[in-house]
Amino acid sequence: MDTNLALVLLLAPFLGFLINVFFGKSLGKSVSGFIGTGAVVVSFAVTLLFFLQINQNGKPIQISLFDWISINNFKIDFGFLLDQLSLLWLMFVTGIGSLIHLYSINYMHDDENMHKFFAYLNLFVFFMITLVMGSNLLVMFIGWEGVGLCSYLLIGFWYKNQDYNDAAKKAFIMNRIGDLGLLVGIFIIATLFTTLDFVSLKETILGGTNSGNTVWIAAAALALFIGACGKSAQIPLYTWLPDAMAGPTPVSALIHAATMVTAGIFMITRLNFLFDLAPSVQNIIAIIGGATALLAATIGLVQNDIKKVLAYSTVSQLGLMFLALGLGAYEIAVFHVITHAFFKACLFLGSGSVIHALHGEQDMRKMGGLRKAMPVTFITMLISSLAISGVFPLSGFWSKDEILMTAFHHNLPLYIVGSIASIMTAFYMFRLMYLTFFKEFRGTEEQKHHLHESPALITFPLIVLAILATIGGLISLPGNSWLNQYLAPLFAEKAGEAHHLGTTEYMLMAVALIGAFVGIGWAYVKYIKQSELPEEDSKITGFSKVLYNKYYVDEVYEAIFVKPINALSRFFRDYIERALSSFVFGFGKAATEISYQGKKLQSGNVGFYLFAFVLGICGMITYLFLAQ
């Protein structure tokens, strides 16, 4: 029974994909949209069933479909593991996924390839479910690659624009570089433990039978972290995420805010027992997480494209999550993943609503004063911005605070880095709000006349997500955390980890709140009081220019990696390819030459033929009579 339900969960989106691929065009736009949405809703319903069941009895469900690879004593089966972590992830993946599908029905209505869009979205949800539900590293890897593929397909959805195609390629290639790290990690684990199954790995490692292998375990952990960097956009593999904004906004919301980019965090949380054995790697994770958070926040301060601001904000928040992971606070990272999914998805969908109303305008310098024309969008985005800035009592406050508290107790420099990043987050989020919704409208008259609130299918998901962003903090209040209790079976016993609410903690909470208000206030002063406007691209100078150009990281990568590889392929094309071609063609040329020379025998000259006769006769006679 459980197996069948789990298969329904897994295959409903795949079925939606197949229907939309083969029949989508003939079914019409609305029908294909609803089929796509319905598939994900079915998955969500099954997930809810399992979730309630596991919340009650706390027993994970292990399903094995068939023996996949079996060599000597190395067995991998194709199976699924429905435990607390995977069901939690599935809840918000399918839940937010359903909302975004619903949103896309209206958002993509004008596009002629809408059925293809829903097909790809369903395929993505299918692969994400595979990733999350996999019972061993290899099934997870299938899902890992699959979501990378769907990300590529969806970023380059409007394929007629070559820039979008380049962005899609960049995303996929950087993902692949990370995947190499993941594969190396999988190989090392397979060699060390001869199993890739999560349950078996946990038993083996916690049973303490591997003390001599610390170097290799650290190597495996580092390699796995590199894979997570590629997927979750940490330094140095983060530059694809801002470029990925070339895809339609629902794609940005689903893949690059709520689900795919959290896959790295999911993997590390899944293998927390492995990472606990490699404290050096955990340090590296924390440092990179903190550095990414700060770097992305600084870039986000000066961006003018509304989606790019949100993209850098995502990278920054992911950095905070890795910071938590690096400090060993896995439950807190998961908490932040969930709250971030709520408010970031809401922000992206809201920005999509704005872009839709302005018929594709994404530059904030051409927006303004939209709060009267689009009240629902304004209010939901305001709530989400407050949440991301960490304002009490919204969800973001609780999760971000936990991270900062953990950092304070373990590693003071990282606490400072995190706090600065949070203050910057508040600043640029409200810069976005003020530029978009306040003051006067700076666009064309044409756009001004067509300004109106988006229809229900768009605003309904916004409202749901805003509500979740508000109350989301309730799942893990300090001192009484349902989430920590729920996830406890997954993690090793850590004495005294729960944060007692003492004076230090209250102080820290107050500091964080003050920091948030400083950020909001500064943005208010700059953009409302002083009515400053960001300048035209050509007039940006000095350090702002460096920030605006993303510290020229893309250019550096281009010079270090892209140009040499292009030169190498040119070398191969010009020399080695040519040599090989002439060698192969040489065979044909040799045959032609031989036949050309042989043709001369048929000269038609009777005298020559007579010579040939005599020679032949002599040869034959010699052979017949003399050579015996």
Next chain:
Amino acid sequence: MSVVLIIFCVLSAVTLGSAFLTIFTKNPIHSAIYLVICFFSIAGHYLLFNAQFLAIVHVIVYSGAIMILFLFTVMLMNLNKEDEVHKPRIQRWAAGIFFVLMCVVLMLIFRQSKPIVGPYDTTGEDYQSIKVLGKVLLNEYMVPFEFASVLLLTAMIGTVLLSKKEKK
């Protein structure tokens, strides 16, 4: 040195010489004459073998019929003084080499097959008389004999057809 041997040598010299001259003279009429001499000398060889009938038939068929045909054709084509261009030098040298090659190869064959040089037996029967020849021809080789007649008929028809003038 018996008389027969001397006669043989003389006849051989005439045969070879006239054959050689057939090839080397420029005038085709002279070639034809030399060839006739060659045929007559071969008929002489046949007589040495006591094959009288064969010798006479040889003279009649070859010198009497075939050479006449040749002469007619030469005169038809009006090849007077020889205006024939020689073959390229290298081909002429190659012809000489092939001549030597052919000699060598054939000699080697005969040498290898080693004919028994011993006493040559003689049956008492005069196997070369017309009577015996006729009997052999018409008893054992009847079928080829008949076919030969068909062959000659075909050749005749073919020749007439080939040399008809095309009607314009």
Next chain:
Amino acid sequence: MDNVLNQIGIENYIFLSVILFSIGVFGVLYRRNAIIVFMSIEIMLNAVNLLFVAFSTYHQDASGQVFVFFSMAVAAAEVAVGLAILVSIFRNLGSIDIDNLKNLKG
């Protein structure tokens, strides 16, 4: 009747025949005039006939001479047809130089 070969010996006849045949071959390869080529072919045929008769005496068998009969018949037929072809060629091409017969070039 003594076998004439007792006095001459068969090897001499073999030599004679071989050299005559080779002269015929030489003639075929040496000259450009088609008629001379034909004559050389006749020389070759005659060399062979001579050898047949020699061996017929050697084996004291009449079959050799009978074969010579047939060979002569065939030679006559061949000359007739060959000369007819030659005349056709002469009518079409104006000369009987065998180096002009190049239509089979390919």
